[in-house]
Amino acid sequence: xxxxxxxxxxxxxxxxxxxxxxxxxxxxxxxxxxxxxxxxxxxxxxxxxxxxxxxxxxxxxxxxxxxxxxxxxxxxxxxxxxxxxxxxxxxxxxxxxxxxxxxxxxxxxxxxxxxxxxxxxxxxxxxxxxxxxxxxxxxxxxxxxxxxxxxxxxxxxxxxxxxxxxxxxxxxxxxxxxxxxxxxxxxxxxxxxxxxxxxxxxxxxxxxxxxxxxxxxxxxxxxxxxxxxxxxxxxxx
Amino acid sequence: xxxxxxxxxxxxxxxxxxxxxxxxxxxxxxxxxxxxxxxxxxxxxxxxxxxxxxxxxxxxxxxxxxxxxxxxxxxxxxxxxxxxxxxxxxxxxxxxxxxxxxxxxxxxxxxxxxxxxxxxxxxxxxxxxxxxxxxxxxxxxxxxxxxxxxxxxxxxxxxxxxxxxxxxxxxxxxxxxxxxxxxxxxxxxxxxxxxxxxxxxxxxxxxxxxxxxxxxxxxxxxxxxxxxxxxxxxxxx
Numbered sequence: 001x002x003x004x005x006x007x008x009x010x011x012x013x014x015x016x017x018x019x020x021x022x023x024x025x026x027x028x029x030x031x032x033x034x035x036x037x038x039x040x041x042x043x044x045x046x047x048x049x050x051x052x053x054x055x056x057x058x059x060x061x062x063x064x065x066x067x068x069x070x071x072x073x074x075x076x077x078x079x080x081x082x083x084x085x086x087x088x089x090x091x092x093x094x095x096x097x098x099x100x101x102x103x104x105x106x107x108x109x110x111x112x113x114x115x116x117x118x119x120x121x122x123x124x125x126x127x128x129x130x131x132x133x134x135x136x137x138x139x140x141x142x143x144x145x146x147x148x149x150x151x152x153x154x155x156x157x158x159x160x161x162x163x164x165x166x167x168x169x170x171x172x173x174x175x176x177x178x179x180x181x182x183x184x185x186x187x188x189x190x191x192x193x194x195x196x197x198x199x200x201x202x203x204x205x206x207x208x209x210x211x212x213x214x215x216x217x218x219x220x221x222x223x224x225x226x227x228x229x230x231x232x233x234x235x236x237x
Numbered sequence: 238x239x240x241x242x243x244x245x246x247x248x249x250x251x252x253x254x255x256x257x258x259x260x261x262x263x264x265x266x267x268x269x270x271x272x273x274x275x276x277x278x279x280x281x282x283x284x285x286x287x288x289x290x291x292x293x294x295x296x297x298x299x300x301x302x303x304x305x306x307x308x309x310x311x312x313x314x315x316x317x318x319x320x321x322x323x324x325x326x327x328x329x330x331x332x333x334x335x336x337x338x339x340x341x342x343x344x345x346x347x348x349x350x351x352x353x354x355x356x357x358x359x360x361x362x363x364x365x366x367x368x369x370x371x372x373x374x375x376x377x378x379x380x381x382x383x384x385x386x387x388x389x390x391x392x393x394x395x396x397x398x399x400x401x402x403x404x405x406x407x408x409x410x411x412x413x414x415x416x417x418x419x420x421x422x423x424x425x426x427x428x429x430x431x432x433x434x435x436x437x438x439x440x441x442x443x444x445x446x447x448x449x450x451x452x453x454x455x456x457x458x459x460x461x462x463x464x465x466x467x468x469x470x471x472x473x474x
Contacts, residue, residue, distance in 0.1 A: 148385030151386060152389070164474070169469060213470075213473070224466075224468060226393060226394060233450075234406055235450060
């Protein structure tokens with residue numbers, strides 16, 4: 001989510017290959033160089049694909065002889081998005097071309113956001129085909145994965161001026177609506193806030209299902225909805 | 238939706254074959270015999286399939302020589318659900334078997350609810366494969382089509398004891414959340430309320446986008462959400 005103050009990211013940690021095969025994995029990754037760049041990736045979709053993409057992006061950083069384009073050297077966030085997109089497309093193609101057919105597709109989607117010194121923070125949504133779109137004031141946030149349940153509150157409560165504290169509340173409510181409705185999304189939630197022009201992580205936290213603030217938002221939101229519902233006038237025949 | 242008082246149904250009227258091919262069709266159908274049965278069908282999915290199913294169900298009523306199993310003669314709602322399921326499966330198979338491949342699938346889903354003299358009102362969800370599930374006190378309502386955006390409020394505000402007036406408000410809020418997020422769902426909305434043991438329509442209405450009550454719920458809900466959101470405590474670092 002793009003805010004006037006910077007960028008904020010949240011992801012769940014559940015992956016599944018069927019309801020009887022559920023695991024916990026972090027889907028939030030960062031790449032940073034002090035005083036120069038801070039980049040965050042969020043992943044959704046096939047876990048083998050997204051892990052492979054992250055490994056490739058990291059490996060390229062670690063092997064100086066075979067660097068080529070690197071996420072740590074790309075001159076702009078646009079180039080970073082292109083690099084992530086190209087890597088994603090390559091990984092999907094490599095798995096799809098070998099003639100094996102998986103029940104699930106190898107598809108994955110990424111959100112890439114961050115800032116490189118000399119330009120504003122930018123936020124991109126990367127498609128499995130490797131192409132991407134950028135957030136704007138008209139559409140200042142992206143969702144990937146199981147997006148629909150949590151969307152109505154985003155549409156209604158988002159405000160670019162909102163504080164970090166309110167933004168975290170909004171993201172938690174949006175995730176809570178999704179978690180309540182869909183088994184493929186589950187706590188704990190990873191969150192990261194990036195303050196514009198800082199080129200470092202401002203705040204990173206993992207919110208568990210026992211987190212007192214999460215519980216107060218989750219229960220409070222249910223009650224708030226019920227009471228908002230009761231206060232609206234009933235239909236009249 | 239199943240209530241202690243009876244059954245209530247709501248559907249939108251939009252169908253689309255791509256964003257540049259949008260039409261308006263009624264997706265709510267009734268079959269009634271005074272003092273004996275009242276049956277309502279809601280359709281979602283491929284319009285050619287659902288229209289064909291409804292025509293077949295109606296034609297069977299109209300051609301006395303070729304009646305066979307008829308929705309107007311089935312001895313129980315279970316038999317009605319089976320008849321709708323069988324008809325749906327046949328229509329999908331007929332279109333799929335001729336070797337043509339459509340871009341979109343021929344799939345469709347139905348909700349069937351109603352009451353036949355001698356038993357309680359019952360509510361079924363019919364799958365494209367022709368099989369079906371029945372609502373219960375644990376899951377007292379079904380959604381078909383674009384279900385996700387409108388689900389969180391259903392999960393939180395539904396109550397079997399609620400009045401007709403509150404139930405209509407709930408359905409309107411659920412549809413409004415969907416309409417705001419997804420172009421494939423659009424007003425006007427058709428709604429029907431069936432009072433238990435009446436074997437006739439209690440109330441049927443079409444709610445347009447200019448309907449003053451709908452507008453008051455739509456705007457009021459947006460504001461109520463915003464204020465509920467503001468009232469919850471912000472996150473603290």
